[in-house]
Amino acid sequence: MEAIEDDAAIVAVVKAGGESAYRTLVERHGRNVFRLAFRMTQNEQDAEDVVQETFLRAYRNIGSFRVESSFGTWLYRIAANCSLDFVRARERRRTNPMPETDVFPAPHPEPERLAYSGELRDRIASALGELSPMERAAFSLRHFDGLSIDEISRRLGPSGGAIKNSIFRAATKLRQALEPVLSGATR
Amino acid sequence: MKHLKEEQLVLHYYGEGEDPAGITAHLMDCEDCRQAFARFESVLNAVAEEPLPERDEAYGAEVWRRLAPRLPETVKPEWSFFPRWSWAPAMTAAVALLVTVAFFAGRASNERRVPPAVASASPAERERVLLIAVGDHLDRSQVMLMEIVNARGGRALDMSDGRAAAEDLLDANRLYRQTAASSGDETVTSMLDELERVLLEIAHSPDALSRKDLDGLRERLEAKGILFKVRVAGTRIRDRERGEASAPKNNL
Numbered sequence: 410m411e412a413i414e415d416d417a418a419i420v421a422v423v424k425a426g427g428e429s430a431y432r433t434l435v436e437r438h439g440r441n442v443f444r445l446a447f448r449m450t451q452n453e454q455d456a457e458d459v460v461q462e463t464f465l466r467a468y469r470n471i472g473s474f475r476v477e478s479s480f481g482t483w484l485y486r487i488a489a490n491c492s493l494d495f496v497r498a499r500e501r502r503r504t505n506p507m508p509e510t511d512v513f514p515a516p517h518p519e520p521e522r523l524a525y526s527g528e529l530r531d532r533i534a535s536a537l538g539e540l541s542p543m544e545r546a547a548f549s550l551r552h553f554d555g556l557s558i559d560e561i562s563r564r565l566g567p568s569g570g571a572i573k574n575s576i577f578r579a580a581t582k583l584r585q586a587l588e589p590v591l592s593g594a595t596r
Numbered sequence: 597m598k599h600l601k602e603e604q605l606v607l608h609y610y611g612e613g614e615d616p617a618g619i620t621a622h623l624m625d626c627e628d629c630r631q632a633f634a635r636f637e638s639v640l641n642a643v644a645e646e647p648l649p650e651r652d653e654a655y656g657a658e659v660w661r662r663l664a665p666r667l668p669e670t671v672k673p674e675w676s677f678f679p680r681w682s683w684a685p686a687m688t689a690a691v692a693l694l695v696t697v698a699f700f701a702g703r704a705s706n707e708r709r710v711p712p713a714v715a716s717a718s719p720a721e722r723e724r725v726l727l728i729a730v731g732d733h734l735d736r737s738q739v740m741l742m743e744i745v746n747a748r749g750g751r752a753l754d755m756s757d758g759r760a761a762a763e764d765l766l767d768a769n770r771l772y773r774q775t776a777a778s779s780g781d782e783t784v785t786s787m788l789d790e791l792e793r794v795l796l797e798i799a800h801s802p803d804a805l806s807r808k809d810l811d812g813l814r815e816r817l818e819a820k821g822i823l824f825k826v827r828v829a830g831t832r833i834r835d836r837e838r839g840e841a842s843a844p845k846n847n848l
Binding site: 415418419422425426427428429430431432433435436437438439440443444446447448453456460461464465468529533537550554557558573575577580581583584587588591 | 602603606607609610612636638639640642643648649651655656658659660662663664666667724725728729731732736772799834
């Protein structure tokens with residue numbers, strides 16, 4: 410749960426020129442920003458860059474933050490926009506690397522399940538990599554974090570209807586990519 | 597029988613669909629829809645673990661280490677006499693009020709009922725916010741006193757901005773002193789008490805200080821050693837703030 414009033418007090422100190430107070434906000438929200446950035450960029454280094462850019466943008470624009478809002482939600486929106494900018498720039502450069510499957514190594518794979526679980530894991534990573542950044546973010550926040558569609562809408566910006574569509578498209582793409590592997594395993 | 601749309605099946609899986617009872621009833625009656633739902637269910641259940649690189653508790657500190665050197669370039673205002681206050685009149689006192697209210701609200705909530713999210717912040721976190729705020733207050737006070745001590749020129753010194761700054765700091769100082777006293781921190785209380793008297797004198801100075809008046813003010817400031825005391829107290833507070841992050845303390 411976010412300590413909203415506490416964040417608001419710190420933001421007020423930062424607004425008054427207390428740069429060092431910003432450290433508390435960075436330490437408190439850094440990991441969540443990274444998680445969202447990684448989900449949207451699917452690249453660890455890009456996610457790190459997004460984290461830095463997000464906190465820079467937030468700092469530059471902290472004067473426009475309204476104290477009655479949630480700082481975390483405001484920051485998430487900035488992170489989502491930063492991530493989209495990074496992904497679009499990467500696509501323009503056409504140097505978009507495939508998701509690094511060795512980022513998610515199985516720590517102790519059992520020999521008899523190695524082939525199937527390895528293929529499934531690769532397919533999942535690959536299928537998630539094929540989603541658009543918004544589909545990936547909306548799906549991940551719903552599927553992995555269990556956030557409601559309303560909450561996802563508040564954090565990412567698009568309407569609830571648009572978030573529903575993103576989740577539906579993501580689920581459909583995942584089904585198309587994974588069904589052959591799953592049905593093969595049950596034969 | 598009208599079949600369910602795939603979108604309805606996905607939303608139903610996540611418990612976000614409209615008329616969940618109706619959809620459940622339909623799934624019991626309709627073999628086609630039941631199979632379609634089972635296919636989605638099978639796939640989504642398989643995507644059980646989030647493929648996400650781990651970041652530990654120290655990650656935020658690492659982000660800050662890389663971020664901090666870049667921050668001053670983005671928002672640091674141009675230098676001017678009494679630079680911090682011209683754009684934020686009365687902000688300092690408002691911040692002090694907000695921080696102290698949050699501090700005491702959190703304490704009260706621990707003793708009695710537990711209202712909103714103030715209570716969700718731990719005592720250590722509230723102490724840390726207060727330490728940060730007092731540290732910043734002392735930094736500002738130090739900057740203002742240095743501006744006065746180092747003011748140059750043979751003409752009278754315009755004190756209108758400085759006086760407003762001192763009034764602003766004075767209000768904040770009272771709140772922090774009361775908070776420190778309530779916390780039982782005699783050292784900080786005593787230092788803030790001394791600072792308050794200096795701020796009071798500056799806040800009540802005339803619009804323009806003659807060379808002679810300015811020299812007199814400087815002599816009084818130097819005799820009290822207030823600038824040195826504020827600097828030392830600020831450093832100690834910063835040290836405690838750093839210590840608070842790893843080993844929370846009870847007092848201010």
